[in-house]
Amino acid sequence: MTRAGVRYRWAVLAAGATASASTAAFFLGLPVLVPTLRQEYSLSLGEIGVVLASAWVGTTLALLPWGLAADRFGERIVMSVGLGGSALFLGAAAFAPGYPELVGLLALAGASGASVNSASGRAVMQWFDASERGLALGVRQSAIPVGGFVAAISLPAIASARGSESAFLFLAAVCAIGALVGGLVLRGREGGDELEAASILRTLGDTKLWRLSLGSGLYLYAQLAILGFGVLFLHDVHGLSQSRAALVIAISQVLAIALRVGVGRWSDVVRSRVGPLLRIGVAVSLSLALVALLAGGPLELLVPALALAGGLSMAWNGLSFTAAAELAGLERSGAAIGFQQTVLGGIGVVSPLVFAATVSGASWRAAFAFAALVPVAGLLALRPLRGH
Helix, strand or coil: CHHEEEHHHHHHHHHHHHHHHHHHHHHHHHHHHHHHHHHHHCCCCHHHHHHHHHHHHHHHHHHHHHHHHHHHHHHHHHHHHHHHHHHHHHCCCCCCCCCHHHHHHHHCCCCCCCHHHHHHHHHHHHCCCHHHHHHHHHHHHHHHHHHHHHHHHHHHHHHHEEEEEEEEHHHHHHHHHHHHHHHHHHHCCCCCCCCCCHHHHHHHHHHHHHHHHHHHHHHHHHHHHHHHHHHHHHHHHHHCCCCHHHHHHHHHHHHHHHHHHHHHCCCCCCCHHHHHHHHHHHHHHHHHHHHHHCCCCCHHHHHHHHHHHHHHHCCHHHHHHHHHHHCCHHHHHHHHHHHHHHHHHHHHHHHHHHHHHHHHHHHHHHHHHHHHHHHHHHHHHHHCCCHH
């Protein structure tokens, strides 16, 4: 690779990370806005679950089409168009007159923002070889907790001062910046690959990809339990203000940034994505069990446990993302990433509804205890891939 190419690949990584942080600010910022949205729209706990699931519904339906589009038309077009659309829908959500309109616009924003997953991952895959790919995609994935940190720090103050309208306009502006950076930095495709049906079917029919997607998807339940409901839990059960509760989630994002980069490099050194993925699953399960044990307090123990669980619950994403891309190879990496993220999106739709129902039907402690068990099922699904 030429010296210019070496420099440009870091620009590609920076653009992908910026785009990922933009969409993450929306996805991870939405739970931070739950207390404000509940007050403004008079939402029940079940309706809150639907609001949180709405973005995942849109994402799930759009991920695979965006992945195929990235393989065919290139990362620049897909990322710019998708993030630009997400900015428009979030801007409209700021003025949603009621609960149904809010849910619909958030679903559309999620569908548009889903373009980033395949486009940015495919771009990084193209410019970094296997010996550095875990680190590079770990850095790219670390942008997600960066976006979550920005949202957790900024959104409570914005919502407290000006309501959800200004908060959604802020998120729209963040997505617009991501679209602009992607359009300016990424190079256009000089002739895309034809989407041969046989090649696509081979990729999507790979049993290893299915197992990887399902196993890592089960890890997601624990992540959404902490990041989706942590602020509400601390606010309702322990009386923390929205800002103080969001700060706990912000701390977990800082930990997640370090873990994603470190775990990515670890996977490069040991030349395995699945081995580290299995060990992280054990850590996630144990950390959620600790949160369940401490659910009643005291806060000086519960808060660090919650922050630790939040950070660990986000450590695995880069590994599963990288593994999916490498299973398919560069030419079909967009489709593989799109499929894997679709499975995660499907679980993301169901998870907030199940967690909210468990809290309503049993207790917060029982809900966190169940969340500790779900990654164990993911471990069992992933173990046969250990040799790959």
